Amino acid sequence: MNEGEYTWYPGCSLLGNAKSYDTTTRQVFELLGLSLKELDDWNCCGTAAYSGMPLKRAIALSGRNLALAGNIGKDMATACPACYKVLLTAQNYMSENKLLKEEVCAVLREAGVEYTNGVPVRHILDILVNDVGEQKIKAAVKNPLKDLQVACYYGCQIVRPYALFDDREDPQTMDRLLKWCGATSVPFSLKTRCCGAMLMSTETDVAVELSYQILETARRAGADCVATACPLCLMNLDGYQDRMPQVRGRMHMPVVYFTQLLAYAFGIPVNKLELERNLEPVDDLIAKLEGGAVNV
Amino acid sequence: MSETNGSPEIKKDEPRIGVYVCHCGTNIAGYLDVNKVAEGAGALPNVVVSRDYKYMCSSMGQELIENDIKEFGLNRVVVSACSPTLHEKTFRAACSRAGMNQYQFQMANIREHCSWVTKDYAKATEKAMRIVSAATHRVARNRALEERKVTIKPATLVIGGGIAGIEAALTIANAGKKVYLLEREPSIGGRMAYFDKTFPTLDCAACILTPKMSEAANHPNIELLAYCELEELSGYLGNFKAKIRKKARYIDEDLCVGCGNCWEVCPQWRSSEAVKKRKAGVKVFHHEATISPMGSCYIPTLQAVPKLPVIEKDTCIHFKTGKCNKCLEACTLGAVNFDQQDTYRDIEVGTIIVATGTKVFDAARVKELGWGRLPNVITSQEFEILCNASGPTGGQILMENGEPPKSVAILHCVGSRDENYNVHCSRVCCMYSLKIAHLVREKLDADVFEFYIDMRTPGKGFEEFYHRVMDEGVIMIRGRGAAVSDVPFTPEEEGKLMVEAEDTLLGMRRRVPVDMVILAVGLEPQEDAMDLGRMLGVSCGMSGFFIERHPKLAPAMTMAEGIFLAGTCQGPKDIPDSVAQAGAAAGQALALMDQGEVSVEGFFAEVAEDACSGCRTCVPLCPYRAIDFITDKNVARVNPALCQACGTCVAACPSSAITGQGYSDDQLVAELDGALLPLSDLFEEPEPVGAPGGGV
Numbered sequence: 001m002n003e004g005e006y007t008w009y010p011g012c013s014l015l016g017n018a019k020s021y022d023t024t025t026r027q028v029f030e031l032l033g034l035s036l037k038e039l040d041d042w043n044c045c046g047t048a049a050y051s052g053m054p055l056k057r058a059i060a061l062s063g064r065n066l067a068l069a070g071n072i073g074k075d076m077a078t079a080c081p082a083c084y085k086v087l088l089t090a091q092n093y094m095s096e097n098k099l100l101k102e103e104v105c106a107v108l109r110e111a112g113v114e115y116t117n118g119v120p121v122r123h124i125l126d127i128l129v130n131d132v133g134e135q136k137i138k139a140a141v142k143n144p145l146k147d148l149q150v151a152c153y154y155g156c157q158i159v160r161p162y163a164l165f166d167d168r169e170d171p172q173t174m175d176r177l178l179k180w181c182g183a184t185s186v187p188f189s190l191k192t193r194c195c196g197a198m199l200m201s202t203e204t205d206v207a208v209e210l211s212y213q214i215l216e217t218a219r220r221a222g223a224d225c226v227a228t229a230c231p232l233c234l235m236n237l238d239g240y241q242d243r244m245p246q247v248r249g250r251m252h253m254p255v256v257y258f259t260q261l262l263a264y265a266f267g268i269p270v271n272k273l274e275l276e277r278n279l280e281p282v283d284d285l286i287a288k289l290e291g292g293a294v295n296v
Numbered sequence: 297m298s299e300t301n302g303s304p305e306i307k308k309d310e311p312r313i314g315v316y317v318c319h320c321g322t323n324i325a326g327y328l329d330v331n332k333v334a335e336g337a338g339a340l341p342n343v344v345v346s347r348d349y350k351y352m353c354s355s356m357g358q359e360l361i362e363n364d365i366k367e368f369g370l371n372r373v374v375v376s377a378c379s380p381t382l383h384e385k386t387f388r389a390a391c392s393r394a395g396m397n398q399y400q401f402q403m404a405n406i407r408e409h410c411s412w413v414t415k416d417y418a419k420a421t422e423k424a425m426r427i428v429s430a431a432t433h434r435v436a437r438n439r440a441l442e443e444r445k446v447t448i449k450p451a452t453l454v455i456g457g458g459i460a461g462i463e464a465a466l467t468i469a470n471a472g473k474k475v476y477l478l479e480r481e482p483s484i485g486g487r488m489a490y491f492d493k494t495f496p497t498l499d500c501a502a503c504i505l506t507p508k509m510s511e512a513a514n515h516p517n518i519e520l521l522a523y524c525e526l527e528e529l530s531g532y533l534g535n536f537k538a539k540i541r542k543k544a545r546y547i548d549e550d551l552c553v554g555c556g557n558c559w560e561v562c563p564q565w566r567s568s569e570a571v572k573k574r575k576a577g578v579k580v581f582h583h584e585a586t587i588s589p590m591g592s593c594y595i596p597t598l599q600a601v602p603k604l605p606v607i608e609k610d611t612c613i614h615f616k617t618g619k620c621n622k623c624l625e626a627c628t629l630g631a632v633n634f635d636q637q638d639t640y641r642d643i644e645v646g647t648i649i650v651a652t653g654t655k656v657f658d659a660a661r662v663k664e665l666g667w668g669r670l671p672n673v674i675t676s677q678e679f680e681i682l683c684n685a686s687g688p689t690g691g692q693i694l695m696e697n698g699e700p701p702k703s704v705a706i707l708h709c710v711g712s713r714d715e716n717y718n719v720h721c722s723r724v725c726c727m728y729s730l731k732i733a734h735l736v737r738e739k740l741d742a743d744v745f746e747f748y749i750d751m752r753t754p755g756k757g758f759e760e761f762y763h764r765v766m767d768e769g770v771i772m773i774r775g776r777g778a779a780v781s782d783v784p785f786t787p788e789e790e791g792k793l794m795v796e797a798e799d800t801l802l803g804m805r806r807r808v809p810v811d812m813v814i815l816a817v818g819l820e821p822q823e824d825a826m827d828l829g830r831m832l833g834v835s836c837g838m839s840g841f842f843i844e845r846h847p848k849l850a851p852a853m854t855m856a857e858g859i860f861l862a863g864t865c866q867g868p869k870d871i872p873d874s875v876a877q878a879g880a881a882a883g884q885a886l887a888l889m890d891q892g893e894v895s896v897e898g899f900f901a902e903v904a905e906d907a908c909s910g911c912r913t914c915v916p917l918c919p920y921r922a923i924d925f926i927t928d929k930n931v932a933r934v935n936p937a938l939c940q941a942c943g944t945c946v947a948a949c950p951s952s953a954i955t956g957q958g959y960s961d962d963q964l965v966a967e968l969d970g971a972l973l974p975l976s977d978l979f980e981e982p983e984p985v986g987a988p989g990g991g992v
Contacts, residue, residue: 169663
């Protein structure tokens with residue numbers, strides 16, 4: 001694989017509700033001197049919704065992206081844990097099931113795409129920690145995140161079912177990245193607990209309770225904010241704080257993408273982080289960040 | 297049965313072979329045509345007589361061979377039956393009785409290698425024929441060899457001074473033989489020294505162990521090598537040479553009386569964990585490795601044997617700065633000696649007993665159970681120390697804040713029966729968990745929950761103990777503890793540790809809030825078991841424990857002659873089983889040593905001196921140091937008394953000057969020739985492969 005060059009698979013969320021995740025990821029990669037070239041003519045991975053479809057269809061949808069990226073020959077980077085998991089699943093299913101692979105290949109061939117053996121699918125946490133590493137990250141820090149207490153929240157899908165680059169039960173990559181940027185990662189035992197995901201739209205009470213527990217645990221641990229790597233997690237944790245049950249008390253916990261914190265640490269001004277896209281006010285967090293910057 | 301009479305004139309060296317095809321009941325005869333194999337064998341070169349018989353290993357079968365040897369003047373015999381590991385010795389003995397050299401016997405395995413593993417009748421018959429043909433061609437070239445006698449030094453090296461090692465050492469010493477008891481820790485006693493009570497009788501562990509420890513230390517036939525490591529081992533059955541490294545204690549053993557002045561004044565704590573916790577105001581340290589004072593100068597337990605402290609160089613202030621010297625000043629006998637060095641010595645023994653024990657599973661590997669992350673999540677080992685009367689709390693079960701817990705959960709199978717860590721069952725955890733439950737109920741007014749997969753109590757009085765513990769009000773939940781969380785979801789859960797599990801009897805998820813969680817950690821092989829195994833020539837199995845010679849019939853022996861196994865190094869087991877195996881190992885070692893000398897196989901390597909170029913490639917390769925280099929002749933020479941016939945030098949010799957007796961090139965080539973004969977030469981009327989054969 002070409003060093004420092006990646007094929008970028010943003011996925012649908014990063015064009016919509018997670019626009020800030022896309023922007024800050026690109027900024028972070030650029031500042032680290034990495035090339036992130038968007039995959040031409042990519043399509044939706046199918047996410048959870050499409051995995052209920054007959055297997056051939058679901059796999060073919062992701063298979064197309066894998067085939068396109070495979071032809072380029074660079075590692076495919078993605079930021080969305082759902083895309084990451086769905087692409088890996090498709091690839092694994094095809095490598096384990098020859099018959100399925102043949103069927104999918106035939107479908108793709110009809111669409112004019114040739115699938116060979118796929119492509120390494122990499123989450124950006126994996127790339128930043130394992131390809132870039134401590135030295136280069138630390139060297140890129142201009143505004144250390146001093147005094148910032150972060151609860152690192154990974155969500156379910158980055159390490160499950162495939163724990164390829166981090167511990168399944170107690171992942172550490174995001175914690176390490178943010179520590180290299182000067183932040184403190186608070187002890188936080190719900191790192192991989194489900195936020196409620198799609199249940200937010202059908203069983204809202206259940207999902208709100210799940211999200212509340214995550215935020216409450218972060219608050220008790222003394223976190224100034226929750227950093228996440230997942231668009232859906234951010235939507236649930238950030239967007240429903242006013243609907244947390246009254247008995248629980250109103251939450252005021254800023255939830256941000258870890259790339260927004262990285263970008264800030266690398267010197268991107270706070271008004272370029274697209275923090276205004278958050279539904280919950282982030283003024284306290286900004287004050288904390290800027291206060292820290294003044295002290296530098 | 298077919299018989300071919302040889303020519304009446306018998307030349308002296310001409311091979312006259314008898315072939316015997318065993319039915320093994322239906323084990324062989326049910327899967328291939330033994331009759332046809334015997335018939336085919338009768339037509340092979342040099343075969344004088346060929347028979348099939350129902351049970352060759354029976355006394356009738358053996359007599360058959362003996363009679364034929366006498367009647368037909370046989371000088372070679374092939375028995376085609378089971379594996380040579382089972383009956384080669386039986387048939388060799390039969391041949392010897394009839395006056396034949398036993399090394400001119402050859403076993404052909406058509407059971408394990410053929411009938412048991414080949415489904416097709418005709419193919420199995422053909423394969424058996426090829427195996428018999430190979431053996432028959434080979435045996436014609438087997439030379440007469442002589443067994444060698446080896447004297448056995450009447451001394452044993454016991455590696456490991458836990459309860460198994462102590463038991464084995466005492467048994468041998470009581471029989472009047474010399475024992476070296478090697479222990480790498482500062483004291484003997486092993487794991488058992490840290491237990492408070494033992495299951496199911498609830499004996500005080502120290503009360504039954506410490507007398508044995510001192511008996512071993514004071515026995516005139518036992519030489520204690522505590523705080524020593526085995527550096528090198530050479531030699532073979534009866535004549536092992538061990539290089540022992542005595543690690544520096546920085547205490548003069550001849551002067552020290554174990555008064556305790558030194559370890560009581562040591563200001564430096566060994567455990568950084570405990571130092572950190574003390575600074576954080578924690579009253580009780582659970583993650584403590586020892587029940588003794590925590591200084592760099594320490595004694596493992598107050599009942600240590602030998603009762604000598606050790607100064608830990610890595611943490612001692614003196615070794616970092618040259619200052620402190622508190623222990624030096626406190627010792628009125630002048631026994632502290634910072635200049636002490638490791639010393640080496642060689643010992644010679646006839647037998648070795650390996651009793652190196654196990655390692656306890658590292659609970660930190662199971663992140664979701666919170667050990668090392670959540671306070672008051674402790675391992676069963678830590679509980680033993682906490683509960684021990686000589687422990688840090690004087691035997692009180694306390695949480696980190698110094699309060700007794702009101703509820704305790706015990707999680708079974710941590711690191712055992714789990715394909716992420718160890719597939720094996722650690723055998724002792726169910727019972728010691730029940731013991732822990734009992735001790736908690738006895739000492740505290742606390743609820744106790746046991747989370748188990750299956751309750752395994754297969755031992756004398758074990759099931760009764762299980763019932764007793766249930767009667768004491770311990771709550772049993774059949775479900776593996778999946779996670780321990782400190783995050784409260786309800787007001788009742790505030791400040792508690794929540795154990796999550798799927799209760800497989802109720803078919804529902806459980807979330808039980810408790811004050812303290814005890815993880816029943818399993819047993820694993822020692823980290824360096826593989827290295828030791830390599831030194832001894834003993835291999836490790838899939839789970840990493842040492843492999844016994846036979847799982848049922850030789851559980852205390854190894855494949856290495858003269859080396860025996862005792863205790864948990866062979867697999868997880870409890871105290872009575874470890875002691876029983878130690879007794880068995882000691883008995884077998886004694887049986888060998890009492891003979892004074894034993895016969896060993898006649899196989900050894902031989903150098904053809906005219907072909908030897910004197911390159912010396914073989915000399916350093918020999919693991920038994922059996923090859924000498926004769927300088928004035930410029931050739932290598934194998935000492936047959938030392939050679940173990942491993943074949944390393946044979947393969948390595950660039951001039952092909954070394955021959956392995958019994959495994960010479962011409963024997964092996966002949967064996968191949970025999971196996972690869974065309975079918976038409978093996979059977980009189982060749983059949984196409986795969987055609988149905990005759991009936992049984």
